[in-house]
Amino acid sequence: MFTIICITLFTYTLLGKPTQHLVARLADINWSEKWDNLMAKIRVYADKAGRVAIKPILTFYYAMQDEELSTLDRCLIYGALAYVVILSDFLPARVLGWLGLIDDAAALTFIYNKLEDKVTPNVQRRVQDTVDEWFGVEYEVIEA
Numbered sequence: 001m002f003t004i005i006c007i008t009l010f011t012y013t014l015l016g017k018p019t020q021h022l023v024a025r026l027a028d029i030n031w032s033e034k035w036d037n038l039m040a041k042i043r044v045y046a047d048k049a050g051r052v053a054i055k056p057i058l059t060f061y062y063a064m065q066d067e068e069l070s071t072l073d074r075c076l077i078y079g080a081l082a083y084v085v086i087l088s089d090f091l092p093a094r095v096l097g098w099l100g101l102i103d104d105a106a107a108l109t110f111i112y113n114k115l116e117d118k119v120t121p122n123v124q125r126r127v128q129d130t131v132d133e134w135f136g137v138e139y140e141v142i143e144a
Contacts, residue, residue, distance in 0.1 A: 002026070002034065003082045009072070010079030014110065023072050031074065035065060038081060043134070045085040051135045056108050057081060058127040063118040073115060080107040 009022045042061060046054040063069070064077040084104045 002029065003078075003086065006075045006079035007083055008079075009075045010083065010107070013072075013076060019072060023075065026071055026075055029071075031065075034078065035061070038078065038085075041085045042081070046134055051131055054134075055127055055131060056112070057084060058130055059119055059123060060108070060111055060115075062123045062126045063115060063120075066118055066120075066123075069118060073118070076114065077111055080111045083107050 005022055005025060009019050012019045012022065038061065042054070042057055045057070049057075060077045060081055064074050064081075084107060
């Protein structure tokens with residue numbers, strides 16, 4: 001039910017509809033439990049998506065954990081991430097090829113534009129550490 005409310009909140013925000021009644025239902029959520037469940041889904045998605053594609057998703061995941069973030073902003077991030085990594089796509093990539101990625105990209109772009117100031121250096125470091133742990137350290141050989 002939580003995921004459905006977050007995705008509904010995300011959709012309402014995109015459409016400019018009031019969201020206060022939904023946010024009120026989520027005021028006492030145990031976010032730690034939700035983060036753990038979402039991370040398990042993100043990890044599975046990472047294996048399919050790869051190093052580059054997983055970085056924005058991890059960025060939002062870690063930004064969502066900022067204690068200063070409002071319940072609405074957390075729900076928007078959670079809703080967008082749940083749409084991308086958990087649910088079946090509205091525009092399936094298996095059927096439409098690269099066109100099927102448009103809805104996922106739109107969801108992540110909307111969240112980025114709304115919350116880009118929440119992406120701190122600490123969030124960026126945590127993303128890089130996670131990506132390096134999952135995929136190995138990426139490095140360049142510099143020739144003299």
